[in-house]
Amino acid sequence: MSTFEKLSINTATIKRASLTEALDLSVAAGLSHIGLWRDKVAEVGLDTAVELVKASGLRVSSLCRGGFLTAANEAGQAAALEDNKAAILEAKALGTTEVIMVVGGLPDFSVAPGAVDAGGGAPAVAGGKDLVLARRRVADRLAELVPFALEHGVRLVLEALHPMYAADRAVLSTLGQALDLAAPHPAGAVGVVVDTFHVWWDPSLREQIARAGAEGRIATYQVCDFNLPIAADALLSRGFMGDGVIDFASIGAWVAGAGYDGPVEVEIFNEEIWNRPCADVIDTVKQRYAELVAPHLG
Amino acid sequence: MSTFEKLSINTATIKRASLTEALDLSVAAGLSHIGLWRDKVAEVGLDTAVELVKASGLRVSSLCRGGFLTAANEAGQAAALEDNKAAILEAKALGTTEVIMVVGGLPDFSVAPGAVDAGGGAPAVAGGKDLVLARRRVADRLAELVPFALEHGVRLVLEALHPMYAADRAVLSTLGQALDLAAPHPAGAVGVVVDTFHVWWDPSLREQIARAGAEGRIATYQVCDFNLPIAADALLSRGFMGDGVIDFASIGAWVAGAGYDGPVEVEIFNEEIWNRPCADVIDTVKQRYAELVAPHLG
Numbered sequence: 001m002s003t004f005e006k007l008s009i010n011t012a013t014i015k016r017a018s019l020t021e022a023l024d025l026s027v028a029a030g031l032s033h034i035g036l037w038r039d040k041v042a043e044v045g046l047d048t049a050v051e052l053v054k055a056s057g058l059r060v061s062s063l064c065r066g067g068f069l070t071a072a073n074e075a076g077q078a079a080a081l082e083d084n085k086a087a088i089l090e091a092k093a094l095g096t097t098e099v100i101m102v103v104g105g106l107p108d109f110s111v112a113p114g115a116v117d118a119g120g121g122a123p124a125v126a127g128g129k130d131l132v133l134a135r136r137r138v139a140d141r142l143a144e145l146v147p148f149a150l151e152h153g154v155r156l157v158l159e160a161l162h163p164m165y166a167a168d169r170a171v172l173s174t175l176g177q178a179l180d181l182a183a184p185h186p187a188g189a190v191g192v193v194v195d196t197f198h199v200w201w202d203p204s205l206r207e208q209i210a211r212a213g214a215e216g217r218i219a220t221y222q223v224c225d226f227n228l229p230i231a232a233d234a235l236l237s238r239g240f241m242g243d244g245v246i247d248f249a250s251i252g253a254w255v256a257g258a259g260y261d262g263p264v265e266v267e268i269f270n271e272e273i274w275n276r277p278c279a280d281v282i283d284t285v286k287q288r289y290a291e292l293v294a295p296h297l298g
Numbered sequence: 299m300s301t302f303e304k305l306s307i308n309t310a311t312i313k314r315a316s317l318t319e320a321l322d323l324s325v326a327a328g329l330s331h332i333g334l335w336r337d338k339v340a341e342v343g344l345d346t347a348v349e350l351v352k353a354s355g356l357r358v359s360s361l362c363r364g365g366f367l368t369a370a371n372e373a374g375q376a377a378a379l380e381d382n383k384a385a386i387l388e389a390k391a392l393g394t395t396e397v398i399m400v401v402g403g404l405p406d407f408s409v410a411p412g413a414v415d416a417g418g419g420a421p422a423v424a425g426g427k428d429l430v431l432a433r434r435r436v437a438d439r440l441a442e443l444v445p446f447a448l449e450h451g452v453r454l455v456l457e458a459l460h461p462m463y464a465a466d467r468a469v470l471s472t473l474g475q476a477l478d479l480a481a482p483h484p485a486g487a488v489g490v491v492v493d494t495f496h497v498w499w500d501p502s503l504r505e506q507i508a509r510a511g512a513e514g515r516i517a518t519y520q521v522c523d524f525n526l527p528i529a530a531d532a533l534l535s536r537g538f539m540g541d542g543v544i545d546f547a548s549i550g551a552w553v554a555g556a557g558y559d560g561p562v563e564v565e566i567f568n569e570e571i572w573n574r575p576c577a578d579v580i581d582t583v584k585q586r587y588a589e590l591v592a593p594h595l596g
Contacts, residue, residue, distance in 0.1 A: 106543060109543055129544065130545055131499070131545060132504075162461065163460065163462070163499040163500070164528060166498075166499035167524065167526055167543035168526055168543075173501060174501060176501075200429070201461040201465075201471050203474075203475040206430075228465055228466055230528070230532040233527070234527070245406075245466075246427065247427040247429060250430065
């Protein structure tokens with residue numbers, strides 16, 4: 001098996017590339033998978049995207065992103081359900097079973113869904129800082145989406161985001177919390193992602209990765225580093241593996257030990273990396289992956 | 299009882315003030331307590347600091363900070379024990395039982411102990427990114443310090459820091475983890491602080507605050523807000539209560555419900571606030587405290 005058999009470049013890492021370019025670059029790099037964001041699909045339209053992916057021979061490891069389930073009003077909740085159903089159908093058409101869900105922030109502070117670095121915010125609402133309530137809404141919306149996901153054979157993949165994004169991007173902050181949210185639903189309907197950037201600090205990480213594996217819920221393993229100092233725009237503090245603080249040996253061993261042997265996505269938001277030629281970025285990703293990630297995946 | 303009976307201004311909030319000025323400002327504001335950082339004590343020397351505090355009539359709610367226990371080598375470990383013993387003796391002399399402990403980051407990335415915004419870092423060491431190992435070292439050093447703390451009637455107060463500081467300031471990231479670390483030791487020797495900035499996002503916060511209260515370990519309640527967007531220097535994203543995302547009503551009710559009725563410290567690191575006249579800062583703190591914090595403390 002090739003060192004890069006499992007490696008998948010997420011289009012967010014090479015944000016300036018079109019879908020066609022991202023597919024071509026991945027094929028040229030000898031990869032078998034690609035991770036897609038919906039903005040790249042929308043740029044060409046779903047039908048064309050499906051054709052392009054098919055022609056590339058690549059498998060889609062996951063589709064980013066659904067979610068944003070914390071709206072406090074009915075209109076916002078209805079819009080979220082509609083958008084997530086669309087994401088499920090797009091995933092099915094693109095041949096992936098995994099839709100990554102960023103669940104949204106507090107109603108008063110949540111950014112809008114959409115592109116990687118979309119900003120937003122909303123007018124203050126009653127209880128707009130109530131985190132317990134916002135988390136309950138996520139559970140409610142998830143339950144409403146599960147039947148549709150099951151019907152289409154697509155999994156809603158809950159992504160715990162680093163707690164520094166708890167107010168504006170995801171009130172889902174730990175892998176354990178994601179598994180608690182998933183618990184009422186079948187593993188084929190609700191999964192979780194282990195993204196090193198978001199979860200590396202968690203004192204219960206080893207235990208929760210083992211739990212996620214035992215429950216059959218690990219949908220994908222995403223890797224990138226946590227850079228220090230934190231970037232001025234905290235969203236963009238993700239880095240190449242090896243440039244930051246994360247111990248990929250330990251986390252990789254835990255993920256492999258939990259039985260996960262699927263694709264490994266590299267998803268980096270970093271202004272400096274976005275400004276480099278995409279082929280160079282993929283070269284560096286491959287080198288770091290081979291050195292720091294692959295050896296620990298068993 | 300006055301609205302401000304429990305309010306304590308931490309000297310980090312009015313960083314430009316000398317110890318004398320900080321004491322005078324607190325007295326003029328009608329407060330009964332003050333939270334001290336060791337740098338302010340060191341500026342005048344311990345004996346003078348003790349006299350000044352005594353003359354002010356204020357009680358010292360806590361002394362910041364001991365900790366930095368993650369050194370990987372013997373010299374670093376010995377230095378940490380010595381520094382923490384000094385902090386314990388300073389606390390005793392100043393009439394407080396509570397020494398706040400910031401436990402330190404990964405050996406490769408930890409800042410130096412000292413002033414609020416001290417930077418540092420150290421040469422890379424073998425296993426310098428191993429978080430599990432760094433956390434084990436904290437437990438080991440803590441066990442070595444407990445007898446000295448008990449002997450002097452001073453409590454080592456573990457501060458969970460926001461996970462965005464897990465690599466460079468504190469490998470202690472949640473209140474639950476702090477209570478697990480404290481568990482082998484008497485409640486009179488090892489306590490915890492509930493600092494809203496660091497813990498507001500935690501899905502298990504309510505449960506862990508209740509546990510901390512039941513175990514008699516809540517040493518102090520520190521309040522400030524979590525500002526968005528996160529400041530370019532992430533350390534300085536603390537704000538006046540009401541300026542950020544935190545739900546002080548819920549957290550305050552949990553802390554009061556856990557039986558804590560001691561001082562409430564306001565500790566804000568924020569360049570813009572540091573540049574304002576200290577008396578104005580204290581006025582704003584009092585106003586926000588009266589409006590957003592005090593009503594929920596029972």
